[in-house]
Amino acid sequence: MPSSLSAFIMVCSLVSYQVVASKRSLFMSKNKFVTGNLSRRNFLGLAGAGLAGAILPGTAQAAQKGQELATMLDIESCINCGQCVEACKRVNGHKFPEPKKPYPEMFPSRVPVEDWSDRRDVHDRLTPYNWLYIQTSRGEYNGLEFEIHIPRRCLHCQNPPCSNLCPWGAAVREVNGIVRINDKICLGGAKCKSVCPWLIPQRQTGVGLYLDLMPRFAGNGVMYKCDRCYDRLALGELPACIEICPMQLQTIGPREEILNQARKLAEDIGGYIYGDQENGGTNTFYVSPVPFSVLNDNIIKGPGQPHLDPVENTMARSEALTAFLALAPVAGIAAGLLSLKADRNNKEK
Amino acid sequence: MKTVSGSIASQREKLVFKISIALLILSGLAQMPLFKRYYISEIPGLGWTADYHFNHVLHYLAAAVLLFIIFKWAAAFVRTKKPRPQLTISGSIRMGLFSLIIITGFLRAVKNLQDFYFSPAATTAIIWIHLAAGLILGFMAMYSLFARKRYFKLSQQ
Numbered sequence A: 001m002p003s004s005l006s007a008f009i010m011v012c013s014l015v016s017y018q019v020v021a022s023k024r025s026l027f028m029s030k031n032k033f034v035t036g037n038l039s040r041r042n043f044l045g046l047a048g049a050g051l052a053g054a055i056l057p058g059t060a061q062a063a064q065k066g067q068e069l070a071t072m073l074d075i076e077s078c079i080n081c082g083q084c085v086e087a088c089k090r091v092n093g094h095k096f097p098e099p100k101k102p103y104p105e106m107f108p109s110r111v112p113v114e115d116w117s118d119r120r121d122v123h124d125r126l127t128p129y130n131w132l133y134i135q136t137s138r139g140e141y142n143g144l145e146f147e148i149h150i151p152r153r154c155l156h157c158q159n160p161p162c163s164n165l166c167p168w169g170a171a172v173r174e175v176n177g178i179v180r181i182n183d184k185i186c187l188g189g190a191k192c193k194s195v196c197p198w199l200i201p202q203r204q205t206g207v208g209l210y211l212d213l214m215p216r217f218a219g220n221g222v223m224y225k226c227d228r229c230y231d232r233l234a235l236g237e238l239p240a241c242i243e244i245c246p247m248q249l250q251t252i253g254p255r256e257e258i259l260n261q262a263r264k265l266a267e268d269i270g271g272y273i274y275g276d277q278e279n280g281g282t283n284t285f286y287v288s289p290v291p292f293s294v295l296n297d298n299i300i301k302g303p304g305q306p307h308l309d310p311v312e313n314t315m316a317r318s319e320a321l322t323a324f325l326a327l328a329p330v331a332g333i334a335a336g337l338l339s340l341k342a343d344r345n346n347k348e349k
Numbered sequence B: 001m002k003t004v005s006g007s008i009a010s011q012r013e014k015l016v017f018k019i020s021i022a023l024l025i026l027s028g029l030a031q032m033p034l035f036k037r038y039y040i041s042e043i044p045g046l047g048w049t050a051d052y053h054f055n056h057v058l059h060y061l062a063a064a065v066l067l068f069i070i071f072k073w074a075a076a077f078v079r080t081k082k083p084r085p086q087l088t089i090s091g092s093i094r095m096g097l098f099s100l101i102i103i104t105g106f107l108r109a110v111k112n113l114q115d116f117y118f119s120p121a122a123t124t125a126i127i128w129i130h131l132a133a134g135l136i137l138g139f140m141a142m143y144s145l146f147a148r149k150r151y152f153k154l155s156q157q
Helices: A003-029 A041-064 A083-095 A191-195 A230-234 A240-244 A255-269 A292-297 A316-348 B004-008 B011-029 B052-079 B089-111 B120-146
Strands: A069-074 A133-141 A144-152 A171-173 A179-181 A202-204 A222-224 A250-254 A272-274 A284-288
Touching: A069 A255, A083 A133, A083 A240, A133 A292, A144 A284, A171 B120, A179 A222, A191 B052, A240 A250, A250 A255, A255 A272, A255 A284, A284 A292, A316 B052, A316 B089, B004 B052, B011 B052, B011 B120, B052 B089, B089 B120
Parallel strands: A069 A284
Antiparallel strands: A069 A250, A133 A144, A171 A179, A202 A222, A272 A284
16 A cells, blocks of 8 residues: 555544544533534545545455454444445445235235335335444433434344254355355245344345245245445455444454454443343444443334344353253263163173 | 064164154254244144244254164164174165264254354255255155165064
8 A cells, every 4th residue: 555545544544533532522521422413524434434444454354364353333423424324225235135026925825025125215224125224312321311323233143043043044154254144045934033132134025036936835035134245345345334434433353353442442431332242242342331221221122123132142052952962972872882781781691 | 573673772762763853853844934824833832833942942952862862773783793684775765864964963053153163155055955854854754654664674583
């Protein structure tokens, strides 16, 4: 990289960091955790691009080495500008479903047709056409008002139940920690959604492999969710939402490094982390100055609008039971040999 | 006339084997989103068939019982003095399918551990082989039942 470009990136990064830092101290001094509209979007966007450029080489290197990548979201910095949502739609548009109507009649008739193809612009929840949305939590904490915006998407669990329990092998975990659904083979049974603690994947009927099998009797489309721009990462580029963010509230890199950064940030602001322990650990760390239990009490929850509850490791039981599977053959062999010996002893007597 | 398997496997073990197979089929099918769709989970007492996590655990437990029984019989079979009984063609195919199911099933369990990684292609291949082998074994078992095919050739004793 030419030295002038590096210098430019560093200056932009510094400016971006200082704007974020000054914004935080400003809001703290007002005794409010409030985020407002940004009027200097273009300038910050440029600064963001500079910081993205600085983050990129390490991330790309880690991705190429097959290291587990994680993201940290400093949600206090989110200004709800929606650029990440727009960028996600734009960059991933070619992956969105293009169903053909009319859809097959389902059997039994109670099987729901989930069609979002005419509502592609919905942006206040997760849909097959909206893999990221911004959730807002407004309320009072310690006598202070707060308004915090939280970009919500798949958290990319370290041991994802959606991938582990997919009966068809369509949901998979990549070596760099990305959890994604293969739209070429997904049958849209929505089991991944049922076992996801946050019910993240969203279904679109009328598209996918099930149409070529038994469309009336099994399957119901394809499930969609954030794939953390796996194709961009493979090319050494940043996920769209991270690259575009004018506040650079997201940081991506090797999991341990990012987790340490999240812990440091939480310590600095006396804040809290969500995602490091949830469901046994995810690769998304939200850092907030307000406890997540308080944020959770003040968000709209519902279909496509996930909660912020604590989540136990849903794979813990099967992890423990694997020991039984490993020991059973050994115990069986021992029992077989002992019973044979006992039989022989009996015969000799 | 006495079957060789009869000398290795007690009636009680055979019953446990059959129960574990039945539970594996049931909990395996319950891994697919079918029981709720087709109202089976709405039959009183069968609500659990739509609980994916419950059926996942049940599949593991039934698999552990099956592995114990199969390896017990295998150890006894290997230690049996020669001449050893011979597998029939039908028995060989079913044994092969059982082996494939056990190997891919074990790999699936390993894949579900956080510290083990399988590539997406390997993950999908393991799952598809497990499913296909289970399906073919099901057909083979039905055929063997109706055509009275045994695992081992009968031996004169």
